[in-house]
Amino acid sequence: MRVISRVALLGALLTVPAACSSDNEIGKVALVCPTVGVLSDASKMRVFADGAGRERANAAYEAEFMRAHLLECEIKKNEMKASVRFEARAKTGPAISSNKFEYPYFVAVLSPDGEVVSKTIRKGAVKFKSGKTEAFFAQEYDDIKFTVPEGKDGLGYEIIIGFQLTREQIESNRAQNAPPAARPGIIMQ
DSSP states (O other), rough: OOHHHHHHHHHHHHHHHHHOOTTTTOOOOOOOEEEEOOOGGGGGEEEEEETSSSSSEEEEEEEEEEEEEEEEEEEEETTTEEEEEEEEEEEOTOOOOOOOOEEEEEEEEEEHHHHHHEEEEEEEEEOOTTTTTTEEEEEEEEEEEOOOOOTTSSTTEEEEEEEOOHHHHHHHHHHHSSOOOOOOOOOOO
16 A cells, blocks of 8 residues: 555656646747856956056056856847856055055957947946955946847857956056967977
8 A cells, every 4th residue: 555655646746847837938949148258368457556667566456357157148029138247356566555446347248250249347346354465356247238139049149358458458468368488499410
């Protein structure tokens, strides 16, 4: 008797998930969301004291994006909405002027062919606790909206995050990210 009731209970439990799905969900294709990343040339920012040279001793703040990821996305008609979260680290330098560091950053959407669909520049801020020279922080950005072609979703679209840098800061980042120069080959005779 016990075996039969266990089998009946197991059979009833197996049919419950099938009863919970609706006819609207059957046969739907999963939504593809845009990918999210940090632009390498804009992943770091170094700010120097006003009027000072560009040596390490004159650095006031340094910041770096550590990661960015998608929190959610949805599509209604032809409009895709998404929200992202980024995590970053900031450090004070020898020329620190305040325990609060404000930084400009951007969130851009690229189409599948690499064209900029939208770009928004925002300001963020990080406060350093008394006596601390490093701070980790995270921020969410949920105002991403863009139009996709009829019947399409986020496939091929990218959401890119980075610091809004000056030309000098971009060139400095590129120089730091450049591979080391190859040494001349040694010719053995």
